[in-house]
Amino acid sequence: MKMVEAIVKPFKLDEVKEALTKAGIQGMTVEEVKGFGRQKGHTELYRGAEYSVDFLPKVKIQILVDDDSASKVVAIITDSAKTGKIGDGKIFVSNVEEVIRIRTGEKGADAI
């Protein structure tokens, strides 16, 4: 099983969600995060004191998929989250050892 973590621009969340659910994905977890990549921040002033705005608001989506679906999900996310402008985000794919559904105790593929 694979965990697909995607960090995307916040306004893209609905689009990504729609695309994923249309493709049959049945669940996901979403977090509000801050981050930056190679894009440079800029400085602002608050009452004369300078501060750098490096961290920009992003949204992190986590989806658990079986090994076969991982690349398809990555493609869907890439497609729906892309704007072509800097700051579009990144996707990480990692292995997952175990998954359990709390309500029923199901494990593994049954729990996805």
Next chain:
Amino acid sequence: MKIAKKLAAVLSVALILGLFASGESFAQEAPAPGAAEPAKVEAAPAAGDAKKEDPGAAPAQFTQGLMTQIGDAKVALDTVWTLLAGMLVFFMALGFACVESGLCRAKNTVTILAKNFIVFAVASIAFLVLGWGLMFGAGNPFFGTSGLWFVAGADNSPATGDAYQGVYAAINWTGVPLWTKFFFQLVFAATAATIVSGAVAERIKFGAFYIFSFVMVALIYPVVGHWIWGGGWAASLGMFDFAGSTVVHSTGGWAALTGAIVLGPRLGKYSREGKSLPLPGHSLALATIGVFVLWFGWFGFNPGSTMAADAGAIGRIAVATNTAAAAAAISASIAAWLLLGKPDLTMILNGGLAGLVAITAPCAFVSIPSSLIIGLMAGVLVVLSVLFFDKIKVDDPVGAISVHLVCGVFGTICVGLFAQDQFTPNTTGNGLLFGGGAGLLMAQLAGIVGVGIFVFTSSIVMWKIIAATIGIRVSAEEEIEGLDIGEHGNIAYPDFVTVAGRGSSVIGGAGKMSGAPAGYPATELSKGTIS
């Protein structure tokens, strides 16, 4: 059914309009009895002349009664005006609470609100117990010595001038009853005390502020007030401060300055290299509400200081107040735009307040165009002042020192420059810019310096005493966590998990911070400059 509903609606509207129309016709009939009154009044003086020939005639006694009624009506009108104006000033306490909490971080919201709330309660008692007496009791040029306690001195208000008998002669010029005078003056005293709360925010112990406020309203403020409004030495020198740029705002401002100095800056405000770091307020919406409330309340603060329903003055003073506020907000916005690149809302808000503070002393003595100029200057002054105090590392989270001390002093000076005798005859005379010479300006400066020395010294002594006894500043740990929990055991927004603060949430375990402390610029943390 739909048609029936529409018909019912139309009929109801027609009925209401009809009632109004008939109400109008009632109003047209009303003047008739009123029209009879002037006839009686005109008859009275004529009858009065006839009094010499016929002393026992009814019209002579009628004149007496009518004069008493007119006098009572004036007292009633003056009283209603003064009390309502005082209530507007009371409402300013809410304004201060909103501005201060809005411009500070969420983790300190409770303590700031608590300070602003308790200060009014403390002021109410302190001024009642001793403050009023020290300020308005007859005594020496420095403080009152009669009728000190509980406003219990002999007094026959609303008698005025020569008819007044009592120990509070300094305020016998206003024809309202004693408790009305007290109420109006009380809300001013409370305002001076609440100014301090902004500059000491986010690191002062609640208890320290509590105690200081008692002393401020029981002793420091009344002494200053006695000098200028209580018939003291400054008044004798010819210093004029109509509604309190010096008495209220600079007094609060000096105490705020010394508090900020004795406390030191907030943790994380200045980096190890001495760079100033922003600690942005958590709700500029709240701050804006606060400034609007203050502006609103100022319409009681300035025009109300006539303590009389003086139709010739109160409208003019209200317009002077508003004009200065508006001009200052505009000039502050432009100054911030030019100096900082963008029109920082917090600077614009401070600008509006700066104009209000600056016009507070001169409002009754200057023309409307003068108030506009005063406002324009105050707006620029406050922006420069905020940057200045930050540069010399006096940490003032809300700009209280710049708004109240600097513009309070400036406004007091403006009396010496812009006063014109025509507006309040036989008081200030003309200021320097209107051919009156430098005499008035000198008196203003003398008062400013005297008050400055006194309040600076007494407040710094008081802060030091508090620091040496119960302590004045919270621990570094508590300051990082937020004073709400440490000082009060409260969380202002328990349902919100702040991203930077990683959980003030009750569920997460109240008060334990893992990760970045709330409100600290992450860049500085990674550099290790915050201990």
